[in-house]
Amino acid sequence: MSTPSAIPTAAPATAPSGAPRRRGALGPVGLVLAGGVSVQFGGALAVTLMPRTGALGVVTLRLLAAAIVLMVVCRPRLRGHARADWATVVVFGATMAAMNGLFYQSIARIPLGAAVTLEVLGPLALSVLASRRAVNAVWAGLALAGVFLLGGGGFSDLDPIGVAFALGAGAMWATYIVFSARTGRRFPQADGLALAMAVAALLFLPLGLVESGSRLFDPTTLALGSAVAVLSSVLPYTLELLALRRLPASTFAILMSLEPAIAATAGFLILDQSLTTLQSLAIALVITASMGAVRTQVGRRRAKATESLTDLADH
Template structure:
């Protein structure tokens, strides 16, 4: 069998594994949101999000025990930026969750990876898909029911951070640091949000521990870890396509567990944005060897 066919088979299998991992991360993130919404009255939105990040950082540091020495300046820059993206994405997304239905917030959040892909492309079809996505936003924000304007702003800011997160998940995942680097990035995010987590710690009671730990494990430790592993298996373009799971899962869980039923027009907007975003990210990357995940030395054909 030819070496090129071996490479294609490896790429296909790796892409399927990446898809499954992102789906697992999406389920963890959205289930986490369902769990912690009940903690908002006790800790506030930012307090809940930041304490969750702090718990996740402790868990990941204990598991991976990352080394601090021997890392290049470029590697540290990626770790820090990844942590900044995590902190911003979580804070703004949880602020959006407090004001918007889960499906709406995660749909607008998904525009981040779409925008990254759109800026990297110069083709008419990506522009057309961007217009479809904007129509989806209009249906959600204008005709899909009365929605909180500040919540829409928070969701858009979360989307900007999500775009950076998408790029860095692939970059950090394919670096030599791997999962220990993820632990350091989550620690950076936890440090950045200490002004919100520290005042919240004295408010924690025994009945809060289970939902906090479960949320930290599902929505932060698990989600960030599997996203980074997926980034090691495929490109940022394909990863962005798979992040379309987020608004779909968020919409379903919001309806099932939180009673957040959307109007037909708003639900149409969700579908349009997911479809357009997936198309933008997919077409912007091309379909050639450059889009394939890099092979390690042991995986190069002889």
């Protein structure tokens, strides 16, 4: 699953003029890729933990551990926020809880690579709808072809319940992006994320206790759950935050489109989840569609900026 962070629209900080360009370009890209590897291998580790606690128990441990780390590190201010601020962060947290819960239910039933590919359709649909350009029909068609192939021409090779959970997680991911941006405008730095993670953990705790009970407090289970939280939330968020200081948001979005391939690799190496040729082609189609949609959106923004500059010059 992707790290819980939305694609920012702000431009990254300008690197010093004396800094070597090649090194400056490769550094942040490496950080983003490392974050993606961390997320997907964390997801693979979560699958191995599910026999101990169940999917809901894994989500509970991940959210709790991530919330504790973020609250300690960020130390968000609790006073001085308007009611609308708190409403936004609560909806953001509830969306985060739903996104994680649905995704982990999906990877309990279908391969990790397939689940992430289906989940990516949520942000992809959001990008296509936001752009409103005819070329996005091509990207949407590629994505649909990928989904069709992923199911073996009708989802006969995948558990339909797992597919439904993954698509639901994708819808929540798109909603997450919207409310992440709103939260970022209302709270400084990562305060909103820390508070939303705490809300998500509190909302999910009863579900984890009902499914897992005292098994959640087993020392080995706690250690593995904390490792999942670090790999899937804390570490990738930190790496991406560092990378985005020097990396354009468009490049970041394209790199995030590679996550289905990274997830498939993690599933193969850790969980022995092999993919058929058709399923591998399906993942490649969805990745291509995602990259294309991002580039189209960036091109549209540049065209608008050029138009604005031209209008100013004319006046």
